[in-house]
Amino acid sequence: MNRILKVSYGPALLVFLILMARFTFPNKMTFIIELAIFSIYVMGNNILYGYLGMVSFGQPFYLGVGAYATAIFLAHVGTNPLVGMLLSLLMGLVVGLILGPAFIRLRGDYFALINAATCAIGMFTIEKLLLPITRGDDGLWYRARMSQIPFVDIRMPDKFFLFALAIFLIVLILYNFMDKSALGSSFRAIRVNESKMKFLGYDTFKIRWIGFTLASILSALSGSLYAINFGFVNPSLAEPHRAAEVLVATLIGGAGTVFGPFFGTLAFLGIKDLVSQYIAHWELAVGILTLLVLFRFSKxxxxxxxxxxxxxxxxxxxxxxxxxxxxxxxx
Amino acid sequence: MADTTIDKILEVKDLDVSYQKLRILFQVSLDVDAGEVAVVVGRNGAGKTTLFRTIAGFLNQEAGTIHFNGNDIGRLRAFEVAQLGLKYIQQDKHVFSDLTVRENLELGSYATKDYDWDRVLEYFPQLKNIIDRKGGHLSGGERQMLLIAMSLLGNPGLVLMDEPTEGLAPHVITDLSHAFKKISEKTTLVIIEQNLPLTAEVADRVYAMKEGKIVAEFKDQQAIENLEFEAYL
CATH class of the missing domain: 1.20.5 (Single alpha-helices involved in coiled-coils or other helix-helix interfaces)
Known part of the structure; x- marks a missing residue:
């Protein structure tokens, strides 16, 4: 019980502050929803990059898998968004389990590039191969088909806000638990010295596979929340050139930390939201902040x-x- | 972990090891009895570390066999060898620098499900005083002690140590040699060592290596104390 309280305290405080921000800045609800969803996406990348030291240039693929699993279900099969979300989690798990053993054998540049290649193939699959199902660049629209779920009608933005925040809180508590567990220590130790872990008796391949799969699941969950939030999905969500966004947010927030993904996302989306009101190229400000972090505040x-x-x-x-x-x- | 009914805890026979096309070890054979301290001596480049890395499962042999506690471990991976109770402490003295002494020990415990830290810290009580210090802030001697303590979790049958006293202050080496004697009462040790007086003090058996071969074996305590193996270095 004590342990549950210990890992829940920080996330609960953060979510309380987000709730306060929601009521202090009522016109920023959309921003806060995206903050919660993108943070989950960054948490996934943080397991790969921050904890395990594996840079991936293909995370939009895993985000797209989750988004399209929910979208295809809601557009063609059923109407319950929760079922769509569970389907996305399942797809994230399956993709992680299948691709993991092949991908995590590769290190450094090769791991980064095979993910980028997978992302490009994924884009082609969505745009061309599955055109009858995904409707290519036109995207899938299904907001009107979504049914109400018990207790909270997540079709309404203000209700979806609470739903997304609840999911964010649960994920953050589990993430904090993972960080404090043997698994979190093993991730960090593998990044520092994998050989030593092997000599201690750890099957480091399995541990990296678990990390890869967790990252895939979190990205898919984030994609699913995007799909439910927008009621629409098109391939731009999974474009390979967007891989830098999640990496930059991870870096700015603090790689390998529990709350870093949230603060990285806050900085990234905050700059995008604020600077884009004055100049079109808001990426310039993100670039300067990234350089500052790289050269001066590497943590x-x-x-x-x-x-x-x-x-x-x-x-x-x-x-x-x-x-x-x-x-x-x-x- | 150690099976005391088997006299020879480690048997290496006719081991050939190469790095790509470059042969490093030639027909290396050695035996270590349960409960003894065996020391491997030899000049730099003699193949000592390659021998240890091969036994520990980090390198594949081209020919020959390796048996630990009667099990053929020649084709096992490093983590499987460690899980069987044969631990290897590398020469580099690298601990997990971002983690504290406590967290480093926890990593040893997670892998082995052995949380009896009092038993392993009995050999190195000074670690208790720095339990919350980060690994990166430890001295060379403290790092070595921590590495040995971590390796002893899970009661391994045998620990391979690659030059554990290299670069350490004389008083730390004295502490370590006392610890080796105590540890060897419960765990077999095989050590690569360049410090000849220390070798004479702790060794029950000495193997001398040269150019990838075992060139001599000493079991006679008088011969070891007289540093007769020095002639082969």
Missing amino acids: GIWGNTEAIMNEKFGKKRNRSVKKLLTDKAAT
Whole structure:
């Protein structure tokens, strides 16, 4: 019970602050919805890049898988968005399990590029091969077909806001739990020294496979939420050139941290929202911020905040170290 | 983990190992009895580390067999060898630098389901005082102690250590040699070592390697204490 409270406290506080922001800035509800959904997408990429040290240039593919699974279901098969969402989660799991063993054998540039290639193939599949089902560039429209789900009518934007926030909270708590668990430590340790992990008895291939699959599931979930939110999906969501967005948000927020994806998304979408009101090329501001992070604050927004907090409030924790150093100096 | 009914805990026979077309080990054979401390000595480039990496499952042999506790481990992967109770501590002394001593030990525990830290910290009590210090802030000696402590979780039958005292201060080497003696009461140790006085102090058996071959074996304690193996280096 204590552990559940420990991993829930931070996410609950963050979601409370988001709720406050919703009522303080009522005209920013759409922005906040996108913030919650894109954060989940960045969390997925953060497992690959931040925890495992694997850069992927193909994450829009996994986002597209989730979005189209929900969209195709709602446009052609059923009307319940929750079933569409479960289908997306299942597709994310299946794609991760099938592609994982082949992809994670590759390292560095090769892993990044095979994902980019997969994304390009995915785009072609959506636009051309599955044209009768996906309707290609015209996209799929299904808002009118969506039925009401019990307790909350997520067809209404203000209700969908609460729904998306609830999903975000659940994902963030589970993510925090993962970070504090053996799995989170194993991810980080593999990034630092995979050989050592093998010598300790870890099957590092399986652990990276789990990470890849989790990233795929989170991206698919995010895609599904986009599909439900818009009531429309077209291939632009999964375009390969959009792979940089999720990478930049991960980097800015603080790779390998629990709350980094949220703050990275906040900075990325915030700049997009704010700067685009004044200049068309808002990407320029994101580029400058990225350079600043790369050269000056490599731990990102949350990574640096954590470091400062540890320095200020971590004295008690390090008392034994200081005592030892004092004793050594005395002798 | 150690099967004490089997005298020879490690048997390596006629091992040939190559890096691509370059042969490194030639017909290497060695035996280690359960409960002893065996030391492998030899000049740089003699093939000692290659031998250890092959036993630990990180390199494939071209020919020959490796048996640990009676099991053929020659074709197993590194993590499978470790799970059987044969641990390898690399020469680099790299711990997980972003993690604290506690978190490093936790990683050892997760893999083995052994959370009896008191048992392993008994050998290195100084680690208790720095339990929350990051691995990157440890001295060379502290890192080595942490690596040994991590490897001992799960009660391995045998630990391979690649030059554990390299670059360490004399008083740390003394501490380690005492620890080796204590550890060897429960776990078989095979050590690559360049420090000859330390070898003479801890070894029950010494193998000398040269140019990828075992060129001599010493089991006689008097011969070991007289550093007779030095002639083969």
